[in-house]
Amino acid sequence: MIEILSANAAQTEKQGRPAAPSLEAVRNAGDFALRMPVKHGGTWADATTTVRRLAELGRACPSTSWNVGTSAVAKTLVVTSLGDDLPPAFAADPHAQACGTGVPSGRVERGPDGTRVSGSWKSLSGCEDSVWAAVGVMDGDRFSLALLPVSDLKIEHTWDVAGMRGTGSHTAVAEGVVVPDEWVFPVSLPGPQADFTFYGLTALAPVVGATRGALDLIDGMFASDRKPYMSTYTRMAESPGARHWLGEATRTTLRAERALLALAAEVDSGDLTPADGPRISAEMSAAGRDCRQALELMLDLHGTSGFATSNALQRFWRDVAVGSRHPHLNPYLAAERFGDDRAAS
Structure with a gap:
């Protein structure tokens, strides 16, 4: 399956959404069922299992991995809000892809003709390939989540970004979509830590997976007969300076990976409290910065040819640059949270 994702990564970026063989592969592997309850045919994987899988997928195709993660979040929001009482249509196929956002940019109108949902949600990763969208709405003055069939939404192609281009994070629009009353339900965000x-x-x-994927390419370069430019060495591996650069890139990559797994273990421990929030934000953003730094070191080693559009290294570089600026990972926002917490204490 990983070979399928790698082989289709360039096509995924070119067409702005995961290639059909990649989606079929992750679906057949059960990755869209990671966060569906066992009762409904899923595996309800813990955080460690989930992030390990996403990192593995990201090593081959970061955009496809991103959308699998988005689906996991959307399903988690629905399941943690409704428990076992899931809408039968939603529970019917645990392998169906979902997308979602907690931004409450929709509204609910309840009337004699049913419950209608209208709104516009930006950056909805994977929306073109998803069956379900779990989106934030205001139901009167109450923040809620609406479960909408994507087939009832209009997709506006607004995602034109330097990296994570294959996520298809477009805008979804609902114009008075009629849903059963129980498909709109209150939810507490941010929820438990x-x-x-x-x-x-x-x-x-x-x-983190994308950074590992880039490191795979650099390891391959060191195993080849490529000669360092403007040096007397006949192979990259002969150069002490190049080996030092590779060692630093590897160490930084592994540090980000360790942070990812350590935080997942904390989630699985069940011991986190809101007081841990600012510290966790800082650690996640630091891991994102490590990924960016590792890619810079790798590109130093590879040189300008690493930026050739035919070279997967530059794709990993752009995906890491964009993905690591997500609000959960953005170092500026993490500093804001940490500073606010220190001021309050």
């Missing part, structure tokens, strides 16, 4: 941390880790894991 463990859940909020899990959501952030689903963004960090593809970024």
Whole structure:
């Protein structure tokens, strides 16, 4: 399956959404069922299992991994809000892809002709390939989540970004979509700290995976007969300076990976409290910065040819640059949270 994602990564970016063989592969592997309850045919994987899987997918195709993570978050929001009482239509296929956002940019109108949902939600990763959208709405003055069939939404192609281009994070528009009353339900966000941390880790894991994927390319270059430019060495591996650069890139990558897994273990421990939030934000953003730094070191080693559009290294570089600026990972926002917490204490 990983070979399928790698082989289709360039096509995924070119067409702005995961290639059909990649989607089929992750679906057949059960990745869209990671966060569906066992009762409904899923595996309800813990945080460690989920992020390991997302990192593995990201090593091959960060955009596809990102959308699998987005689906996991959307399903988690629905399941943690409704428990076992899931709408039968939603529970019917645990392998169906979902997308979602907690931004309440929709509204609910209840009347004699039913419950209608209208709104516009930006950056809805994977919306073109999803069956369900779990989106934030205001139901009167109450923040809620609406479960909408994507087939009832209009997709506006607004995602034109330097990296994570294959996520298809477009805008979805609902114009008075009629849904059963129970498909609109109150939800508490950010929710428990463990859940909020899990959501952030689903963004960090593809970024860490992408960094690993880039490191695979550099390891391959060192194993080849490529000669360092403007040096007397006949192979990259002969150069002490190049080996030092590679060692630093590897160490920085592994540090980000360790942070990812350590935070996932904290989520699985069940011991997190809101007081841990600012510290966790700082650690996630630091891991994202490590990924960016590792890619810079790798590109130093590879040189300008690493930026050739035919070279997967530059794609990993752009995906990491964009993915690591997600609100859960953005270092500026993490500093804001940490500063606000220190001021309040």
